Amino acid sequence: ERLGMVEAVWGEHKTAEQIITILERFSAADELGLVTRVSPEKADAVLAALPAVKAHAHARCLTLGELPAPPPGPPPVAVLSGGSSDRSVVAEATLALSCHGIAVDPLMDVGVAGLHRLLDQLPRLESAVVLIACAGMEGALPTVLAGLVPQPIIGVPVSVGYGISQGGRTALEGMLASCAPGLTVVNIDNGYGAAMAALRMLRNR
Amino acid sequence: ERLGMVEAVWGEHKTAEQIITILERFSAADELGLVTRVSPEKADAVLAALPAVKAHAHARCLTLGELPAPPPGPPPVAVLSGGSSDRSVVAEATLALSCHGIAVDPLMDVGVAGLHRLLDQLPRLESAVVLIACAGMEGALPTVLAGLVPQPIIGVPVSVGYGISQGGRTALEGMLASCAPGLTVVNIDNGYGAAMAALRMLRNR
Amino acid sequence: ERLGMVEAVWGEHKTAEQIITILERFSAADELGLVTRVSPEKADAVLAALPAVKAHAHARCLTLGELPAPPPGPPPVAVLSGGSSDRSVVAEATLALSCHGIAVDPLMDVGVAGLHRLLDQLPRLESAVVLIACAGMEGALPTVLAGLVPQPIIGVPVSVGYGISQGGRTALEGMLASCAPGLTVVNIDNGYGAAMAALRMLRNR
Amino acid sequence: ERLGMVEAVWGEHKTAEQIITILERFSAADELGLVTRVSPEKADAVLAALPAVKAHAHARCLTLGELPAPPPGPPPVAVLSGGSSDRSVVAEATLALSCHGIAVDPLMDVGVAGLHRLLDQLPRLESAVVLIACAGMEGALPTVLAGLVPQPIIGVPVSVGYGISQGGRTALEGMLASCAPGLTVVNIDNGYGAAMAALRMLRNR
Amino acid sequence: ERLGMVEAVWGEHKTAEQIITILERFSAADELGLVTRVSPEKADAVLAALPAVKAHAHARCLTLGELPAPPPGPPPVAVLSGGSSDRSVVAEATLALSCHGIAVDPLMDVGVAGLHRLLDQLPRLESAVVLIACAGMEGALPTVLAGLVPQPIIGVPVSVGYGISQGGRTALEGMLASCAPGLTVVNIDNGYGAAMAALRMLRNR
Amino acid sequence: ERLGMVEAVWGEHKTAEQIITILERFSAADELGLVTRVSPEKADAVLAALPAVKAHAHARCLTLGELPAPPPGPPPVAVLSGGSSDRSVVAEATLALSCHGIAVDPLMDVGVAGLHRLLDQLPRLESAVVLIACAGMEGALPTVLAGLVPQPIIGVPVSVGYGISQGGRTALEGMLASCAPGLTVVNIDNGYGAAMAALRMLRNR
Amino acid sequence: ERLGMVEAVWGEHKTAEQIITILERFSAADELGLVTRVSPEKADAVLAALPAVKAHAHARCLTLGELPAPPPGPPPVAVLSGGSSDRSVVAEATLALSCHGIAVDPLMDVGVAGLHRLLDQLPRLESAVVLIACAGMEGALPTVLAGLVPQPIIGVPVSVGYGISQGGRTALEGMLASCAPGLTVVNIDNGYGAAMAALRMLRNR
Amino acid sequence: ERLGMVEAVWGEHKTAEQIITILERFSAADELGLVTRVSPEKADAVLAALPAVKAHAHARCLTLGELPAPPPGPPPVAVLSGGSSDRSVVAEATLALSCHGIAVDPLMDVGVAGLHRLLDQLPRLESAVVLIACAGMEGALPTVLAGLVPQPIIGVPVSVGYGISQGGRTALEGMLASCAPGLTVVNIDNGYGAAMAALRMLRNR
Ligand SMILES: Nc1ncnc2c1ncn2[C@@H]1O[C@H](COP(=O)(O)O)[C@@H](O)[C@H]1O
Ligand SMILES: Nc1ncnc2c1ncn2[C@@H]1O[C@H](COP(=O)(O)O)[C@@H](O)[C@H]1O
Ligand SMILES: Nc1ncnc2c1ncn2[C@@H]1O[C@H](COP(=O)(O)O)[C@@H](O)[C@H]1O
Ligand SMILES: Nc1ncnc2c1ncn2[C@@H]1O[C@H](COP(=O)(O)O)[C@@H](O)[C@H]1O
Ligand SMILES: [Mg+2]
Ligand SMILES: [Mg+2]
């Protein structure tokens, strides 16, 4: 396609039948198919009909077709996250990048409430070209990160939290309001979007 | 008064005449008078009528009566802030504490976008009994602080910011959503309230 | 850990498997484990795997390891609440304090719509060092309390209510807007956070 | 008019010229005219053209025509308020009632942060048929009142406050969420509406 | 009780066991018990334990004890509603009034989109002392009514609607913003509160 | 232009100099120029430079060029409004239509709080092809109208009101939530947009 | 009925029994019955009782009675949509129009992220008298369309999206804020309302 | 500084005196100084004290020190905007980039309501490495752009609009909700932040 991106199918409001039809169309056109936001029940129904489909449970995604092997060398994208509750967003971003042959260096559990775990990992971030920082609750991780390293940072607010932070709005607004310069942000839980933004940035190399 | 606190008069919606009447009543009762949220124009009008009143420009406050001298020793309260725009909130909290004979150690310009300035000041915080942390924009300062030190921390969101963070709600929600345990919060710009909360906590010593 | 607090594991978005792994890690390190926001189903699954775990149904929490016995003397923390619907928040705060060997004096059903029940209990509050006041609906309990007693008061808004007060925002905003000086507030339903704030304040004794 | 109420003219968005024209029409029809939300400047312009108009500065209102004298006996309506900042809403309600020959018993400065001032006034409330309770900030006054007395209570949220309570929404939502049974509410600052609601209720006598 | 009202028990967040205990306490004190917001499942569990309890399905309520017979004569309260979706709110208000021996004249299906159905019923409203008007969606019924009749009108917004009006906020705000004078409002779906407000007003007769 | 509409220039954020340049460009191209949202001061500055410009004070607009004469016959568009505060929105819609040679029948002061004034005007509405209904506060006028007449109705919420209805959101949401079928809505105060929508509909004749 | 529209029954909050009763009444009056927002379970229950009812699964609707045959010629209404997730809103609008004998030209999958698919369909839109444009997420389709074609366009925001766009508010606000002149909007997911608005406009022909 | 960025001083809440002190400090350290959000009055006061300062009126910024000359070749950043009202945001972004020696290609007046103006400029965009797209109202420009070109795109919502779009939130939410993959967003009016994000991305070349 014109933009050079695997256009993900958003599975949330689609029936298993609709997803199957779309994946068959991709397959016929010999294109890699990626479906996001697929519940376990829907995934099972699709797999029953199309056994070649691969289900990615953590990422709540389906793929059909071979993922391209990433080139050798250090992964160009680091994906950071504050806690294990952000796992499915991290997995969605990682899978979307591997659909384009891009490897990811994952740094989990580096939330700002335990700052030293994050500071300890800074040297490891040096080889990354782009950083994706996922955080729920108050979402301060990308802000702190943007004050520490010079690369592009994409903040992904996560819909983890309760009370005032339920649904991810507090994390989103905190990232947008950040006083650290040059942080950009995508929609809540939008791991796929963050991956595509990273892809656009990597093409500059 | 029953609670052992100087009850501040909230000057925002009062006329100079109303403020003068109230201060004369305090003076007659031989009580220290504190008026908050007083515009420069109103302050001038009050001073013209009551020359014994003292205007505190940064704090936008008036006092009538002698402030008690703080006891010797290190200040029991540290007031931190991310930037010079938070100045008037810091000043209101500081003045309200000095109305009760409590000294303050001020740490300005220790925002999270330049983390090392904050980390450098940690040793200085050790003698503080209570910390008041003021921050606008995304308001991450109290969260980061609460992950680093064990004392009580009172977060004060500041109505500094623009766009999504205009008016201080983003800072407020970020502090409430904090994943650092045991942080408490007061209303936006409520320097006086933070001071009174600190006062309540100091009585435990 | 550096802050001297049992760091609770937030169970809401974790699977039983994740919780089991984390608790085993705590156990191996000989640390007390506390998991909050655990549904009955998840609790059962964890208990089946780890019979030494103790489930606290009202608090929706799990613990692994011996709770320290509180020292003799009157409980230093009073936890008040307006109605029986606030029960699980009260229980979470109480359990989090007992994980640190701190006893609680519970005062249920002292809501402001029946003011005399609250006024009758005032003498009993005198020996408390810190007060935690939980309230849903319009959340006026901590405000009224803060006008009556001089100790530190931590307001906990509860997600009990319907229509305009559904989800606890009205209670939260009422507490933040309080005209009683020196009240501080934590996130909606954050019993654990209120307990940790009380713990920070108790250390001042 | 059909409803037996003086229909107030809402002056906020009208020019002095429009107000003059409307008042002349009322005058020609020999009806009492009441204009609310009139700025001092507009009031001056109207008075210059129509010297028979009376300006009520606290209430920000104008009247043209004789106000009916209230019948002898105790005032049937009590208007309570938490602080002197609520003064103009109290004045608007009072004036709108006196346009219908109804007297008011005013109780100012009975806010819930100083509960004993309110409790001291309870006996005085017994002769009131309807109560109007005005409050800004967290707006808890009508809730506390409705738990103490059996008459109809009309809550009027006031746009006094700052930060979270700025504009009166917190007071409004607190009143609507009230756990005291049978409290009704009008729009923020709607002194005139509260008066008309009281008038409807008084007709039942 | 002091206010002369049956204090309803709010059943929403209580277990069947809690409700049973409370009802037994009422019964032992020989007081009429009323529980609101009870799901069918909970109702069944309570009835199994306490066969003397009466379940009111439309109102989602339980009562224990004899309802007082209303005095002869036309019902003093009219309850109006725009559509059959408002039924459970209407039923809750009606039951709460009959717990106090007050009869209700119900007028369903008189929404403003079919104005003539409402206009046709106006004569029937003349004998009502108080009107309760329930409406979801845009909630215009009480506004139109308040322009047509002189009695007290209590608006009850109903959580019926979708999109922008989902949850009842649009109806609530429309009623509060009403340009018809003297309309008062209660919380969304608060049939019990509207009934108690009517009760307070009826005592003036 | 392609759409056959006079494209208005939105004057709000433009300087007088920018507006002058744009109008000169229109004039050179021999096109009718329409500028909306122009403050009196800016209008004066533009007129000083371009004396051929015509200022429309009520509509807060400027035009340059001859307005086309409307064809004979009854005006195809009726513009209704609830009160005189809606005047500038009505005037903007009317002027935008006359820029296209379309005449308007204005019906002011037909708000729903005085329903009979509206019902009295119904026969006059019969010849209108399209109706534009402007309303602030609770914005119920278009809903009531859409239940009474079969033509297309465009609701225009007006930013008139205070408290909950300040800024026009309550009117907007009430119109969108309307239970009267087939009502469409434009942005708050968008008289120009309503006129252009009417223009699109009139072309169907 | 007076307005010449099939008045749809809103099925969301009604029981199957209520729906059956209403449909029988329509049938007895020999009127076409249309019920919207009917879940599959409720539909089954209604069909079991009234086998003549027809269920429209995509539209989540029921009809009872013969749909009028559309007249020959090109369909006067085009319904456009950005993606297959908007399907049920499109189906509701289409069915509501066919209840009035009006045919629809459907254009699915013409979202703005792939602009050329939309541009390719422009010629096909020329014969449409009215356009209904359904879009979720950011809802930009009607805006882009309104800049390209001169007919009336009704925007229907769809409650498809996640994070910030969950529930359809972002799409709604984007359509209302549109800088393309003359676009009108209905409530989120209001396919029926858009159809009735189109019906009102078509009568002008 | 560590990040290799000119750290702008946010001038909005600072006095002229504060700005002068800060600029003198920069000057003494031989660093380029950039102050944003400076009102014309404040700018004049600063220039009176420091004649070497340069005021950038459109950008509402001050600089002190020589701006680095951009290297030869096509500008690596394109800044697009929908209308002339977005001018000051465009100017802030442009100035912040030129402080780092980066040239900008400006494309004004390419809003989505006149799509062809945008489509005509596509070839010109090919040489840009990063695109910054500024838009107010419904903010659809970056979405449409992201569907057309493969480079990184930074959306900047602008606080231009009225009614529902006043303050820029609608534009912000529309950009976040975008169905075009890989668009990232900064705070409303944050031209400086968009420039710094572009700077981070350009370093990858
Ligand atoms: N700056 C302030 N922030 C918060 N509360 C304040 C402030 N100044 C005064 N108050 C409180 O506001 C109340 C005074 O209100 P008033 O009676 O209107 O003067 C008292 O309860 C004070 O404790
Ligand atoms: N019930 C609770 N309320 C508030 N914070 C909690 C709660 N339980 C755990 N936490 C905090 O949430 C974080 C745990 O997140 P996680 O690493 O995902 O388990 C820690 O900072 C805890 O202190
Ligand atoms: N009063 C108005 N309300 C809504 N849209 C307007 C108004 N005036 C002008 N417009 C639209 O705003 C755009 C003009 O924006 P600009 O290019 O900034 O002048 C055009 O699309 C006009 O159709
Ligand atoms: N126009 C602007 N938009 C966003 N951030 C800015 C702007 N100008 C300055 N900043 C940031 O705001 C902070 C400066 O705050 P202060 O210390 O109060 O001057 C720095 O982190 C800057 O990077
Ligand atoms: Mg996190
Ligand atoms: Mg800050």
Ligand SMILES: [Mg+2]
């Ligand atoms: Mg409560």
Ligand SMILES: [Mg+2]
């Ligand atoms: Mg008050």
Ligand SMILES: [Mg+2]
């Ligand atoms: Mg209704």
Ligand SMILES: [Mg+2]
């Ligand atoms: Mg109106």
Ligand SMILES: [Mg+2]
């Ligand atoms: Mg779409």
Ligand SMILES: [Mg+2]
């Ligand atoms: Mg724009």
